[in-house]
Amino acid sequence: MIQSFLLVGLPYAAVLVCVLGSIWRFRSKRFSYSALSSQFLEDRQLLWGSGPWHVGIFVVLAGHAVAFLVPSVWASLVSNRTVLIGVEVLGLGAAILAILGLVILTLRRLRNGRVQAVTTTVDLVVLGILLVQVVLGLLTAVTHRWGASWSTGTASPYLWSLATLRPDPALVADLPAVVQAHMALAWVILLLVPFSRLVHLFSLPVLYVFRAPLVVVWANPRRFERATAFVERIEARRYFLRATAGLAAGGALLAAGTFDQFVHFFFGPRMSEKQSADLMEKKLARLEQNAAQKKLELERTRQAYIRVAKVSELSPKKGRYFVDYEMRPALAFQGQDGLPVLRSAKCTHLGCTVGSDVDAQGRILCPCHVSYFDVGTGRPNPGAPAKDPLPAIGWVLMDADLNIVASRSPDGAVHGAPDPSQLQDLDVYIAKAPEGRRA
Amino acid sequence: MKLGEIAGGTATFVRERFPVEKLNAESMLTKKVVPVHRMSWAYYLGGLALFFFLVQIVTGLMLLFYYQPTVSDAHASVEYITQHVSGGALVRNLHAWSSSAMILSIIVHVLTTFAMKAFAKPRELTWVTGVALAMLVFGFGFTGYLLPWNQIAVNATKVGLQSIEAVGQYLPGEMATWPTYVRETIQGEAAVGQATLSRFYALHVIVLPFLVAGLLGLHLFQVQIHGMSRGVDSERVGSQKFFPFFVIKDLSVWGVAFLVLFVLGLCLPFESFFAYPLMEPFDPLGSTPEGIKPEWYFFFVYYPLELLPYWAVMLGMTAAVVGLFVAPWILRGASRRTLRAIAIAAAVYLVVITVFGQPIYEALKGVNP
Numbered sequence: 001m002i003q004s005f006l007l008v009g010l011p012y013a014a015v016l017v018c019v020l021g022s023i024w025r026f027r028s029k030r031f032s033y034s035a036l037s038s039q040f041l042e043d044r045q046l047l048w049g050s051g052p053w054h055v056g057i058f059v060v061l062a063g064h065a066v067a068f069l070v071p072s073v074w075a076s077l078v079s080n081r082t083v084l085i086g087v088e089v090l091g092l093g094a095a096i097l098a099i100l101g102l103v104i105l106t107l108r109r110l111r112n113g114r115v116q117a118v119t120t121t122v123d124l125v126v127l128g129i130l131l132v133q134v135v136l137g138l139l140t141a142v143t144h145r146w147g148a149s150w151s152t153g154t155a156s157p158y159l160w161s162l163a164t165l166r167p168d169p170a171l172v173a174d175l176p177a178v179v180q181a182h183m184a185l186a187w188v189i190l191l192l193v194p195f196s197r198l199v200h201l202f203s204l205p206v207l208y209v210f211r212a213p214l215v216v217v218w219a220n221p222r223r224f225e226r227a228t229a230f231v232e233r234i235e236a237r238r239y240f241l242r243a244t245a246g247l248a249a250g251g252a253l254l255a256a257g258t259f260d261q262f263v264h265f266f267f268g269p270r271m272s273e274k275q276s277a278d279l280m281e282k283k284l285a286r287l288e289q290n291a292a293q294k295k296l297e298l299e300r301t302r303q304a305y306i307r308v309a310k311v312s313e314l315s316p317k318k319g320r321y322f323v324d325y326e327m328r329p330a331l332a333f334q335g336q337d338g339l340p341v342l343r344s345a346k347c348t349h350l351g352c353t354v355g356s357d358v359d360a361q362g363r364i365l366c367p368c369h370v371s372y373f374d375v376g377t378g379r380p381n382p383g384a385p386a387k388d389p390l391p392a393i394g395w396v397l398m399d400a401d402l403n404i405v406a407s408r409s410p411d412g413a414v415h416g417a418p419d420p421s422q423l424q425d426l427d428v429y430i431a432k433a434p435e436g437r438r439a
Numbered sequence: 440m441k442l443g444e445i446a447g448g449t450a451t452f453v454r455e456r457f458p459v460e461k462l463n464a465e466s467m468l469t470k471k472v473v474p475v476h477r478m479s480w481a482y483y484l485g486g487l488a489l490f491f492f493l494v495q496i497v498t499g500l501m502l503l504f505y506y507q508p509t510v511s512d513a514h515a516s517v518e519y520i521t522q523h524v525s526g527g528a529l530v531r532n533l534h535a536w537s538s539s540a541m542i543l544s545i546i547v548h549v550l551t552t553f554a555m556k557a558f559a560k561p562r563e564l565t566w567v568t569g570v571a572l573a574m575l576v577f578g579f580g581f582t583g584y585l586l587p588w589n590q591i592a593v594n595a596t597k598v599g600l601q602s603i604e605a606v607g608q609y610l611p612g613e614m615a616t617w618p619t620y621v622r623e624t625i626q627g628e629a630a631v632g633q634a635t636l637s638r639f640y641a642l643h644v645i646v647l648p649f650l651v652a653g654l655l656g657l658h659l660f661q662v663q664i665h666g667m668s669r670g671v672d673s674e675r676v677g678s679q680k681f682f683p684f685f686v687i688k689d690l691s692v693w694g695v696a697f698l699v700l701f702v703l704g705l706c707l708p709f710e711s712f713f714a715y716p717l718m719e720p721f722d723p724l725g726s727t728p729e730g731i732k733p734e735w736y737f738f739f740v741y742y743p744l745e746l747l748p749y750w751a752v753m754l755g756m757t758a759a760v761v762g763l764f765v766a767p768w769i770l771r772g773a774s775r776r777t778l779r780a781i782a783i784a785a786a787v788y789l790v791v792i793t794v795f796g797q798p799i800y801e802a803l804k805g806v807n808p
Contacts, residue, residue, distance in 0.1 A: 283511075352594060352597070368598060
């Protein structure tokens with residue numbers, strides 16, 4: 001019986017009284033229809049009490065309102081773990097802020113003589129009820145966690161049932177006592193609105209935030225100057241505050257939007273076994289490539305001759321890359337006389353590596369700045385960015401027993417004549433000795 | 440000139456550039472005003488460059504958490520950042536886009552301050568430090584380009600360094616080999632390799648940031664202590680308070696810039712402008728792939744190097760750099776109209792060579808001889 005009164009009768013009674021009472025108060029005591037501010041009696045403690053209280057309760061009520069007005073949207077929002085935790089933390093913080101503010105406001109009412117003089121019993125009752133209400137809400141949040149989530153299936157539909165005049169108290173009848181008390185007290189507060197300074201809920205000075213400041217001055221030139229400077233200062237301050245608020249809001253949105261990414265950036269990836277294996281394989285291949293490069297270098301410091309290829313492996317159409325004694329790229333071709341042609345592949349213009357494909361005119365291309373070099377002479381085409389020919393590199397031909405059969409010095413002089421029938425089986429070497437190296 | 444006069448002149452010079460009586464928050468912050476006129480937008484460019492520099496510091500430090508500066512690991516570590524690290528591709532993309540944005544805003548900043556004669560007494564130091572900062576930022580671009588150790592990076596660095604050596608052909612006798620020593624000193628070895636990577640890494644991550652921080656401090660200090668230059672010849676110039684109005688607008692511009700940068704970083708990978716093989720790891724034994732080019736902000740010197748005789752380009756560039764440094768003194772008497780004409784001519788050259796460099800090159804050289 002009591003429960004059905006608290007869950008159905010009280011809400012309707014409260015709304016009815018609130019609406020009718022407000023109308024009555026507006027018609028009979030119009031000038032009391034405000035917060036009845038006591039700022040001019042005491043403003044320091046008011047700032048530290050009223051500020052936190054209003055900020056805190058605004059955040060909390062906004063959360064309640066969204067959950068009740070659009071429960072499906074809210075439910076999908078808080079189904080995300082991060083959002084749910086964020087909402088709960090924000091709500092708890094705001095509630096604590098509101099309680100702090102209320103405590104300061106209550107102490108102020110009780111201790112300041114000037115404020116006490118204008119304090120009525122209703123004021124103290126309202127303060128007390130508000131304090132109890134916020135504490136109940138805080139208790140609910142702490143003892144029955146994740147209210148942001150479970151309220152969408154209980155309190156929200158219950159409120160909708162009330163609003164659509166088909167009250168369904170069963171939706172909340174089984175909720176814990178602390179939650180029911182919180183709900184009942186909310187209706188009591190609504191009931192009290194027309195009879196207390198809570199009516200300022202309906203007379204919010206919203207435009208105050210946006211309108212330009214008014215300064216009342218005497219019509220006197222000296223004061224006028226001072227007033228102008230004053231207005232300028234106020235305008236600068238308002239601009240600064242508004243802009244800072246905007247930037248802070250933007251910054252908060254930005255932080256919220258990028259936070260997830262950046263935290264995970266530092267957390268580092270947790271790869272699957274296959275991914276790590278693939279990555280390791282790739283890194284190993286690079287290390288091996290690097291090791292091969294080092295081996296080549298070492299070989300070039302230690303060895304008198306270095307094998308390039310078999311003569312039969314050379315082609316007149318496609319050069320074969322090798323590394324010369326200076327660790328620079330070089331190309332080996334088959335010349336027109338069947339003997340090898342070895343040429344540096346480092347472009348004489350700016351040092352790019354020349355391509356290995358021989359075109360119809362017997363030239364190879366440096367792709368960086370389009371220079372064509374003749375394979376036979378090494379000379380660049382007229383008008384090419386490169387001016388100097390690609391240097392020739394001397395070679396030595398050896399048989400399988402490492403006997404030198406023939407050699408060519410960089411200037412083109414051939415020593416010895418290989419037997420044409422055996423030529424294809426010989427190996428091409430470059431030599432460290434000066435006479436075998438290019439000029 | 441007597442020694443005493445030189446000392447006195449120096450003292451006066453320093454005293455005028457560092458006015459002690461203005462060394463307080465009041466004249467550097469609360470009383471400072473920013474002129475309002477047709478060219479006022481140019482006052483935001485320096486701040487914009489600063490903002491992009493801050494983005495570079497933050498994203499650069501983030502990349503530093505994963506990057507490994509060795510020949511065998513550099514490319515793999517960059518790939519690791521873009522493919523595996525959460526948000527890594529975004530951070531790297533932001534770093535790349537922001538570098539371009541920073542250089543662009545610096546170039547426009549130099550041009551506009553030149554046109555507005557912002558280097559006039561007593562702001563010579565602001566100008567000189569500014570030109571030095573611009574050079575350092577190009578240094579950032581050049582050294583940072585090598586770090587991913589891909590084909591285009593290493594080959595473009597080779598080409599860039601090789602062009603130092605080309606100075607040798609104009610030097611007499613023994614001096615002809617000096618540029619080679621210079622190049623190899625920068626490279627750290629005979630060819631671009633691990634030593635070069637280590638050096639460029641040190642320059643990019645430690646040396647240049649500290650140099651920039653120092654010069655930037657001096658630059659900003661001079662800007663605050665002398666205030667903004669008037670910028671135009673016209674007598675009727677309005678003004679607005681630096682704090683809070685200009686500061687807030689500056690921050691708003693930063694906000695918009697970040698938004699654009701972020702969207703760009705999310706949606707458009709900077710590598711999409713390069714042909715695929717250029718992003719492959721550098722292969723010391725293979726041939727150089729086609730399309731090796733420096734970043735767009737080097738085009739103004741790259742294409743002339745391709746098209747004109749080397750000495751002409753070097754002479755022109757040296758003259759331009761020296762001219763920029765001594766502009767406050769040689770252009771002391773120049774009117775803003777003249778300066779604007781010079782700046783516009785320079786801007787036209789930069790835009791044309793940067794945007795149409797390739798077609799011009801192909802038209803003048805012929806692609807297939």
